[in-house]
Amino acid sequence: MPGEDWPRRWRMEGVRLLCAPGEPLLEGAIEVADGCITALGPNLPPDAQITSLDRTGMLVIPGFVQGHIHLCQSLFQGLAEGRRLDRWLRERIWPLEAALDEESLRAAARWGIAQTLLHGGTTILDMGTVHDTDVIAETAREMGVRIILGKALMDAGDGVPPALTQPPETAFREALALHDRWHGSADGRLQVSFAPRFTLSVSGALWRQLAAEARRRGMLVHTHASETPWENERCREMHGLTPVRALAEWGVFDAPSVLVHTVCIDEEEIDLLAGHGVGVIHCPGSNAKLGSGTAPAWRLHAAGVAVGLGADGVACNDQLSVPAEMRLAAQLQSLREGPGVLSAREVFAWATDRGAAAVNLGDRIGRLAVGRRADLLLFREAELPWPPDLPREQGFVYASAGLRPAEVIVDGRQLVAGGELLTGDLSTIRREAAQQRQRLLARLERKEAQWEFPAN
Ligand SMILES: [Zn+2]
Incomplete structure (x- = not known):
């Protein structure tokens, strides 16, 4: 320890x-x-x-709350440039995630946690990946960071590599087993959430089932929602509703829940989130790099929603730094809403006590108090x-x-x-991350992974 x-x-x-x-x-x-x-x-x-x-x-x-990252993507920096979300996922991120093994996932988690800690992030909400999520828990335990981890759930959707798609009963069973094994361990430093990836990769039946179980266990549900117009459009085609309305319909907001991005939401949806006490993680760096847009973060905050900040992964941000997100959030909201609407103190709160509330840890961390x-x-x-x-x-x-x-x-x-x-040798962590990245790329080139990796 x-x-x-x-x-x-x-x-x-x-x-x-x-x-x-x-x-x-x-x-x-x-x-x-x-x-x-x-x-x-x-x-x-x-x-x-x-x-x-x-x-x-x-x-x-x-300590800063890093409200949304993908530790598993920490080896993918620069490997998914110049794409909007749909192509970014299908052509690069999902094939890369599908090619991860235990060793490369461990190297990625070590590198991502090291970078988070060195930038002052003391709590991580992680989206996980489909397989071997125990590796993330083991690494977080070893390196001492506070984490809410989860196994990414994917049982439906277009363009998802077979290696990342699971039958709903398998996905659900593995998510619960992860919760049973790790939730509350390391003196409560490790917690486990449900991490259904987004409405396009999870069936309505699995959403309903996990929402009911999350309510029963008091388990956090962590998901992406309304990141781009494409996602909203596809969700309407698949489920007949926008992501936020579909999640409400499935009962997700009756459990502790936190949505990431919410770039493309309307006023009625903002009220819906505020009314249900749903947290929102704003990822301005990721949204800007992928050309997704600027989330109505100040409007959510003004409506009473607990807003936090997240870097997302290095493949859509390049840096796992909460201070970098604070600066960009403040500047983009000034552009969107006008200068002076949002104070620096409020943005600092997004990185600390409001961020803690957004990830359902508002009574444990986020401020210095007895x-x-x-x-x-x-x-x-x-x-x-x-x-x-x-x-x-x-x-x-x-x-x-x-x-x-x-x-x-x-x-x-x-x-x-x-x-x-202190809880890892940075030069060793760096060397192992570089080695595992090369092995991962070699596996993809040899097409050992189950999905084609298109050329740039
Ligand atoms: Zn994300």
């Missing part, structure tokens, strides 16, 4: 704390026992049982690239490109120190 030699009870002294967006900075210390924040602020009474850590000059903020899990980032104040009187939220949203946390703590354990990953 990571951080085994890290103290069970500790106190970081001499820090400034940005506990939640919009709150005044708090001077003093933060105290943690067994992964949980137990005290905050100035003048904490001395306690000989607690390991004292001098962090003078450090700013402490809540009783919350200790997921936090430390930055050297003297090195922040903005004037000291600027609100910190504004600095992080607009001016933190290239800025990495000096220290990353997840569930009370130190995973990054001095900007270096």
